[in-house]
Amino acid sequence: MNKQVNYNTPHWDVFCAVVDNYGDIGVTWRLAKQLHAEYGITINLWVDDLKSFSHILPKLDPFASIQCFYGVNIYQWNQPLDINFIPGELLIEGFACELPSQVIEVIESQHQAYKQSNGHAIAPPKWINLEYLSAEDWVNSCHGLPSMQPSGIKKHFYFPGFTRESGGLICESSLFDERDQWQSDVSNKMALFSQLNLKGIESSDTVISVFSYESTALTQLCKHWTKGTFDQTSDVITPIHALIPKGKSLSSLASFLDIPIDSINSGQSFTVDHLTIHVLPMTDQTQFDRLLWSCDFNIVRGEDSFLRAQWAAKPFIWHIYPQEDDYHLVKLQAFVNIYIQKLDDDIATNWSKTNFAFNQQGADVVKHWQKLISAQLPLLQHAKQWAIDAKTGADLASRLVQFVKTS
Numbered sequence: 001m002n003k004q005v006n007y008n009t010p011h012w013d014v015f016c017a018v019v020d021n022y023g024d025i026g027v028t029w030r031l032a033k034q035l036h037a038e039y040g041i042t043i044n045l046w047v048d049d050l051k052s053f054s055h056i057l058p059k060l061d062p063f064a065s066i067q068c069f070y071g072v073n074i075y076q077w078n079q080p081l082d083i084n085f086i087p088g089e090l091l092i093e094g095f096a097c098e099l100p101s102q103v104i105e106v107i108e109s110q111h112q113a114y115k116q117s118n119g120h121a122i123a124p125p126k127w128i129n130l131e132y133l134s135a136e137d138w139v140n141s142c143h144g145l146p147s148m149q150p151s152g153i154k155k156h157f158y159f160p161g162f163t164r165e166s167g168g169l170i171c172e173s174s175l176f177d178e179r180d181q182w183q184s185d186v187s188n189k190m191a192l193f194s195q196l197n198l199k200g201i202e203s204s205d206t207v208i209s210v211f212s213y214e215s216t217a218l219t220q221l222c223k224h225w226t227k228g229t230f231d232q233t234s235d236v237i238t239p240i241h242a243l244i245p246k247g248k249s250l251s252s253l254a255s256f257l258d259i260p261i262d263s264i265n266s267g268q269s270f271t272v273d274h275l276t277i278h279v280l281p282m283t284d285q286t287q288f289d290r291l292l293w294s295c296d297f298n299i300v301r302g303e304d305s306f307l308r309a310q311w312a313a314k315p316f317i318w319h320i321y322p323q324e325d326d327y328h329l330v331k332l333q334a335f336v337n338i339y340i341q342k343l344d345d346d347i348a349t350n351w352s353k354t355n356f357a358f359n360q361q362g363a364d365v366v367k368h369w370q371k372l373i374s375a376q377l378p379l380l381q382h383a384k385q386w387a388i389d390a391k392t393g394a395d396l397a398s399r400l401v402q403f404v405k406t407s
Ligand SMILES: Cc1cn([C@H]2C[C@H](O)[C@@H](COP(=O)(O)OP(=O)(O)O[C@H]3O[C@@H](C)[C@H](O)[C@@H](O)[C@H]3O)O2)c(=O)[nH]c1=O
Pocket: 019, 020, 021, 022, 023, 024, 025, 026, 027, 055, 056, 132, 211, 245, 281, 282, 283, 284, 285, 286, 288, 301, 302, 303, 304, 305, 306, 321
């Protein structure tokens, strides 16, 4: 029989240091929301940069030390920590961020007291480091490994991943139903476009969302997109709309647009022949998901938007976060290997080449794109099936809850 373990309170703490961009906060915020909504867990999310966070949660007050959204308690993590830390059942360190010394001291002294009391005192929280997502093979054998800290406390490494042996992928239980309902009625996407103040988009136009890093490949593609989409059966050219938030993607288009990027505001649009570039506002994650569900093709990046593009069940290009010594290309290859398994050889090759060309600023990106897009329908069918297969029976939150129970 399992021994009853007592914690101060059953809540979970999640610590997130925003390194750059929005991925660290994007992932921990998604997880925090889901854990509260689906498992009723009280989550305290500690974030060191509320200003960045407010870009993806516009209602957030960047100056409030404590606030609550979607039932998640959001704490401003100042250095040194100026809010009293009371440990709960689990401590999640997001992406190996350095926990505040005050937190370490509290859990170390709890650990000592617990040991000396022979397990009768309040237990220290379990401690995991939530790692970055990768499709590499080694993830399976490293997921869940403990690391003994000098104090004698065990920290476990939690690796998200695409296999049953890994920590799984963040995916809310009702997400696919909501997406299917959204995609089943074209008026939803048209309503979203008008809510975002995007003008001149017809339901038959090609709409591409772009959320990448700086890339000359994007400039190449935009030049190509000015030709529009040519439909051979009807002999008609339809317009292309690229939906781009202010930021890195748009910065790469300065010379293409021939306008200083700083002077551009969201809501503006630029038409060059058959291409219109619409400058988007940043929205919250729910709207961002809906945007991905609404486009014909998505260019995404990093970790969270990369995964949400998969859940959108639409074709996509992944602009992976660049790493030293081009290690990101190894990670890209690992994902490409699993993503193309069920694609026809030709489409698989084109999908792979388009992704590598985009990531390597390749001038031949247009050549691969043209071939890829000629297989839009099978690519779309594949994207739908991929989302179903990738969930592999359990999502990250449910695996994490199980992991905490058994570790
Ligand atoms: C454009 C947009 C994005 N988002 C969200 C979606 C995601 O949660 C988040 C973007 O995160 P990502 O897609 O992961 O891309 P990113 O480039 O912003 O984040 C990256 O940060 C680095 C520090 C990490 O090392 C990378 O692995 C990666 O996570 O922003 C919105 O909510 N609204 C928006 O309008």
